[in-house]
Amino acid sequence: MQNGKVLTRRIAQLFIDRLNTEVPAADTDLFETGILDSLRFVQLLAALEEAFGIRVSVEELEIDDFRNLSRIADFLATKQPR
Amino acid sequence: MIRLLQEWVTREAERRPDTTAVVLGGERYTYGQLDTYSNMLAHALREAGCERGDRVALLLPKSPMTVVSLLGALKADACYVPLDTLSPAPRIAKIVESAQPRLILTGARGATTLRLLLEDGRLRNSVRIGWLEADGGAGAPCQPTFTLDDVRRRPAAPLAYANTPTDRAHILYTSGSTGTPKGVAIIHSSVIHFVQWAKGYFGLTASDRMSGHSPFHFDLSTFDLFGTFAAGAQLHLVPPELNVVPHRLAHFIREAHLTQWFSVPSVLALMAQLDVVRPGDFPTLKRLLWCGEVFPTRALRYWMTRLPHVAFTNLYGPTEATIASSYYTVPRCPADDAEPVPIGRPCAGEELLVLDDAQRPVAPGAVGDLYIRGVGVSPGYWRDPEKTRAVFLPGPAGPDDRLYRTGDLARLGEDGLVYFLGRADSQIKARGYRIELGEIEAALQTLPELEESAVVARRAAGFEGTTICCAYVPRPGAAVTPMTLRNALGRLLPAYMLPTEWRAYGRLARNANGKIDRARIRDEWDREQPAGSLASEQREA
Numbered sequence: 001m002q003n004g005k006v007l008t009r010r011i012a013q014l015f016i017d018r019l020n021t022e023v024p025a026a027d028t029d030l031f032e033t034g035i036l037d038s039l040r041f042v043q044l045l046a047a048l049e050e051a052f053g054i055r056v057s058v059e060e061l062e063i064d065d066f067r068n069l070s071r072i073a074d075f076l077a078t079k080q081p082r
Numbered sequence: 083m084i085r086l087l088q089e090w091v092t093r094e095a096e097r098r099p100d101t102t103a104v105v106l107g108g109e110r111y112t113y114g115q116l117d118t119y120s121n122m123l124a125h126a127l128r129e130a131g132c133e134r135g136d137r138v139a140l141l142l143p144k145s146p147m148t149v150v151s152l153l154g155a156l157k158a159d160a161c162y163v164p165l166d167t168l169s170p171a172p173r174i175a176k177i178v179e180s181a182q183p184r185l186i187l188t189g190a191r192g193a194t195t196l197r198l199l200l201e202d203g204r205l206r207n208s209v210r211i212g213w214l215e216a217d218g219g220a221g222a223p224c225q226p227t228f229t230l231d232d233v234r235r236r237p238a239a240p241l242a243y244a245n246t247p248t249d250r251a252h253i254l255y256t257s258g259s260t261g262t263p264k265g266v267a268i269i270h271s272s273v274i275h276f277v278q279w280a281k282g283y284f285g286l287t288a289s290d291r292m293s294g295h296s297p298f299h300f301d302l303s304t305f306d307l308f309g310t311f312a313a314g315a316q317l318h319l320v321p322p323e324l325n326v327v328p329h330r331l332a333h334f335i336r337e338a339h340l341t342q343w344f345s346v347p348s349v350l351a352l353m354a355q356l357d358v359v360r361p362g363d364f365p366t367l368k369r370l371l372w373c374g375e376v377f378p379t380r381a382l383r384y385w386m387t388r389l390p391h392v393a394f395t396n397l398y399g400p401t402e403a404t405i406a407s408s409y410y411t412v413p414r415c416p417a418d419d420a421e422p423v424p425i426g427r428p429c430a431g432e433e434l435l436v437l438d439d440a441q442r443p444v445a446p447g448a449v450g451d452l453y454i455r456g457v458g459v460s461p462g463y464w465r466d467p468e469k470t471r472a473v474f475l476p477g478p479a480g481p482d483d484r485l486y487r488t489g490d491l492a493r494l495g496e497d498g499l500v501y502f503l504g505r506a507d508s509q510i511k512a513r514g515y516r517i518e519l520g521e522i523e524a525a526l527q528t529l530p531e532l533e534e535s536a537v538v539a540r541r542a543a544g545f546e547g548t549t550i551c552c553a554y555v556p557r558p559g560a561a562v563t564p565m566t567l568r569n570a571l572g573r574l575l576p577a578y579m580l581p582t583e584w585r586a587y588g589r590l591a592r593n594a595n596g597k598i599d600r601a602r603i604r605d606e607w608d609r610e611q612p613a614g615s616l617a618s619e620q621r622e623a
């Protein structure tokens with residue numbers, strides 16, 4: 001289990017490396033700001049799966065788990081590495 | 083027979099005031115409420131000086147209150163100009179400068195953008211706002227002309243309309259190749275004509291539950307809205323964030339018991355790619371409609387195989403010709419992925435013409451330019467006679483004959499149906515949005531860190547359609563990465579226009595005339611990095 005802040009920073013770096021996007025803050029709403037749309041969301045999932053060695057099934061996806069970097073970190077913390 | 087779009091709502095409010103008209107999440111307005119609230123707002127707008135021919139801009143998120151707002155604008159004899167609250171302020175400023183609205187209706191979700199607009203001296207002195215929040219104007223970035231509290235004190239009595247069926251109902255701004263969005267003016271009678279045809283052809287009734295999937299600045303939304311109201315049906319607005327997670331979108335169709343689902347191919351294709359539709363899913367659904375892009379046959383087959391009880395109809399038509407000009411209901415599931423789906427035959431009152439350079443009909447089977455003639459053709463671009471003259475052309479049949487040149491290439495098949503073959507220019511469709519690559523290039527040209535740049539569209543493999551790619555040459559000494567460029571461009575353009583692939587070059591390929599050779603850049607890019615369905619391949623790996 002990783003410290004929440006470290007995890008959030010890693011996710012922020014993933015946005016930079018994989019989506020060419022700097023997310024302003026951990027609580028920035030990724031949907032309202034248009035940072036995540038359907039295509040980029042799929043790219044993000046792939047990046048998260050690869051970077052964290054997890055598997056996310058489409059059926060378990062909840063929008064609120066991906067609303068901002070903190071929520072994504074919380075979501076990842078609940079996932080056991082493969 | 084109605085004359086103006088708002089009359090459908092009033093008619094239903096008289097017949098069945100307590101019937102639900104619009105739903106979004108927990109919010110629900112009846113026809114009676116829609117009619118009454120829009121009357122009150124129209125009174126407030128008229129008191130604020132609104133007259134026939136005026137524009138009222140809507141800087142509001144998709145919500146039942148926004149439906150009240152556009153109806154209120156129409157009842158005040160104005161036309162509404164829907165703005166995308168997600169668009170950056172500089173682009174919204176261009177639209178506001180062009181539309182010159184009498185008033186902007188907005189609320190908390192528009193406050194940040196409005197604050198930025200007001201930093202512009204010219205706009206600060208001219209913009210007036212109607213603040214649709216019940217906070218007495220406390221959250222507004224400037225003194226509002228009226229607030230929601232004021233609107234609630236206005237009379238509910240109906241108004242007399244000065245508008246006629248040929249007055250403008252809305253101006254919809256689309257991407258412009260020179261960097262400035264262009265406003266397509268649409269008149270009441272054009273929308274009424276299409277909706278009446280569609281209501282009959284689709285067999286819409288008061289028991290229908292329609293989807294409101296498109297944002298209100300998209301012209302497809304005008305069919306969602308007025309198609310629903312013409313039938314006295316229910317409009318179920320789709321929360322925009324559901325688009326991001328396709329399985330939630332499928333869940334929405336189930337839970338809302340939709341009977342009509344009007345979407346865009348990019349969304350439908352993503353739902354197919356992630357396989358979120360079960361066999362025999364959506365038992366209440368009668369028809370699935372799409373418009374705005376080519377629906378890949380592979381994705382269409384996925385949908386048709388899973389939903390044998392549903393009719394599938396392709397609508398075609400640019401904003402300039404009002405919602406749609408032609409239709410094709412797919413008679414049976416296509417046998418293979420290569421089978422093209424035609425755009426079909428013209429809707430009532432429209433004509434599709436496939437013409438050569440001298441505007442003579444081409445032989446069946448041959449490629450030509452697609453023109454539209456008929457009741458849906460817009461009077462032209464708002465305050466832009468030059469652009470209007472370029473594509474709205476005089477027809478051969480007399481002084482009132484007008485043809486709209488779509489810029490699409492097409493052929494007339496042996497079966498009498500029209501087939502779409504692509505674009506004659508650099509306009510593209512990506513994720514349902516119509517984008518002029520020139521608008522992206524114009525924005526890139528304002529970035530000081532770039533020497534030069536070119537934007538090309540590459541076809542993505544699989545279901546994903548088009549990828550916007552930027553080739554750029556950094557100015558010597560400038561520290562430039564795709565991320566810094568994306569950040570800078572994101573302050574000028576909405577997210578859906580931002581390139582997803584970037585490549586730095588020492589110089590850009592040029593043709594014999596010394597102009598940037600975009601075709602060569604694209605072809606080389608394709609050769610070196612074949613179009614891959616990035617996301618899906620990674621997911622399947």
